[in-house]
Amino acid sequence: MRPMGMKIELLRAIAHPIRIQILDELTKGVKCVSDFEDFFEVSQPNLSQHLSLLRRHGIIDYYVDGRLRCYFLKDPIIPDLIKLLKNDYEEELPSPACCPVTKKGVYPGDRRR
Amino acid sequence: MRPMGMKIELLRAIAHPIRIQILDELTKGVKCVSDFEDFFEVSQPNLSQHLSLLRRHGIIDYYVDGRLRCYFLKDPIIPDLIKLLKNDYEEELPSPACCPVTKKGVYPGDRRR
């Protein structure tokens, strides 16, 4: 079992708009660098840096095919994580009526209950 | 439906060891600031800063009970996210047929070779 510290590093690694897009594309299949360049607006060096970061974290990997680098997903948590992010959550969690310990308390300011 | 950009901001907001711990504790119930101080090693001002950040992002909220602030979870994605992070993933995802070892294989796509 991977320690929680590593999972937090994983979260930090993926918490970036471009890197999420990269991972989202990779859940659909193998892609090479210039495929991403076509899809979203980012310079090639910047894209490489994001790919490199994801690889350093063991989240993705690639194989070499001629002058292409074909990237693919490696960390099994990614598809589930992407799917979770795409979920639709309408309702907020129910607020507690009062402090469970003191059974007292009001919300600050004009916040409604 | 909350746009993906916001969800990424949410990821960034929670991707911190102390903030994950805070959220993990909050999935178990309402807690006030000094409860957290007992649990993990962090100064009171720093703890307050993390709580404040989470609240700015709408992830948690609190109500006032005397001089206590009782924090609770607000964003419904958090329990699912915490649970997912605690999952145990043993196996890596299967690499595509054309693997780095053989250096062979076809790139799946119509890009020119």
Next chain:
DNA sequence: TTGAAATATAATGATATTTGCATGTTTTGT
């Protein structure tokens, strides 16, 4: 063999994050 395509790496500067520390505010007990 020469050039271009595909991609990586390195250096730089700008911006953001994190923490520590000092101090402020509100509430409660005496």
Next chain:
DNA sequence: ACAAAACATGCAAATATCATTATATTTCAA
């Protein structure tokens, strides 16, 4: 009224992240 408890806030320093630009590497094709 006073002091302490519980918490927040403001600021500065250290550090990390990010995009940009320039350059390097490898492979393929003519």
